[in-house]
Amino acid sequence: RQQLSQIAKFSTLHTRPEGHKYAYGTAGFRLLGSLLDSVVFRVGLLAALRSRKLDGETIGVMLTASHNPPDDNGVKLIDPQGEMLEASWETYATKFANAETDDELTKEYLAVAEALKINLDSPSNVIFARDTRASGPALVAALKDGLQAAAADYADYRILTTPQLHYIVKCINTRKTAAPYGDPSEQGYFDKLATAFKIVTKGKAKPPVVTVDAANGVGGPKIRELARCIGSDYLDINVVKDEIDAVDRLNFQCGADFVKTQQKLPVGLEPAPFELYASLDGDADRIVFYYVDEANKFHLLDGDKIASLAAMFIRDLIAVSGVDLQVGVVQTAYANGSSSKYLTDILKVPITVTPTGVKHLHHAAQLFDVGVYFEANGHGTVLFSNSAMKTLESFEAQNPGQQDAVTTLLSLAALINQTVGDALSDLLLVIAILSHKAWGPNEWNLTYTDLPNRLVRVVVKDRTAFKTEDAERRLVEPKGLQAHIDALVKKYKSGRSFVRASGTEDAVRVYAEAATRLEADELAVKVSDSLK
């Protein structure tokens, strides 16, 4: 058929480098940009099929390698409601990428179409965008070839943050429904956030000034644009590390991943005491906050602190409004023990713990009326269920206080990008809450004190030998190891430790926390030693 011969023809322009094994993981395909040409072409084919399978709903393709070094790049698919690609399709992605020859590739394409009863003549719609990496334009060309070969209709949204593309995908697919998500354009995104932010903060204390480190990535220009839409009367923001043209500075000694893993300031930043700072990652889907005190000591406000702040605020609004809704929080085993204790004992908010990885947290959060989820690394969002939205929209307030709380909750639902963690939206959420409370970063930090903790990467012979249960908190295999860890943990006040195989690197990770820095370090070392 014509499509198959087109695929075979175009594929000769995007040959697969020999000897490389590709795998579609939690972050899609991610590796050196120079090794991705054939992969991105083939992802174009798969995106076309995915859209056909879903009756022509629009699928997104994002080209980014997030917090990775500048020479890396990556590609991932976005499903119609702005979620991550359905897990069963990850296998097809991996198969396509690894097909040895053009012929094998067309066979795989046909096999998927047949297995899933996809009509190859049906409509197919795909949109895509990229971050600021130098390898981006060439990969866009490869992607277009794939989409053209598979006869898909496509639109190029050029340079966007990852969450902006998730938002636009959802807007397009909900355009004709009873609950359209928004205008499917970048301007629509800015306007939606700006309007919601102004309603939420109206009449409240002037928000704290915030300085944002944009990791020299796509977030820099976007945040400026967003701030311009909001206006300086409502938001006082400085953007630093926004040299997107200096391509080798992307994520270099700055950005959310650097700040979180090194537990220190971006290099070159000279902070004023008790002022609020934030760092984004390279595609602006993660954010962490921090400040220094009068002794110039660094204090990190990570994903756990954001989740706790958001849960507290939403819980209080629900209480004031009198609506019958339950807010819950989803965490992973990496959440600091103090945050879990604060949520459970002080806020009395239920917690679900899931394995690491955004999709697990996202799904668990969907089970609450209002589900707050954040990984400690700063990726997260808040989900309002459909029924919660209906409850809020139809609620008849008995007094102005109730009305105010309901209006704020509804505006929060618009302010928050509910498709995926979004650094820009999360930034506005945090600032809005601080403005309501008339808090600075120090007051926020004082809600609870993190337990000292240590994360160690241990290279082992075979990481697949490490099997876990109970949301990765306990080892089932190697046999006997968990009992040994339990015995070690018992010796430390507020001790907790777990071991899991990394999903992104060939190593296992050991996490330990305890009452003091010394003890947390010692526990981490002892558990690590027991793995060898």
Ligand code: 16G
């Ligand atoms: C992936 C996950 C991230 C998780 C990290 C853990 C997504 C989109 N990304 O990057 O959420 O924190 O893996 O890495 O799910 P690890 O398995 O190497 O510890």
Ligand code: ZN
């Ligand atoms: Zn990212």
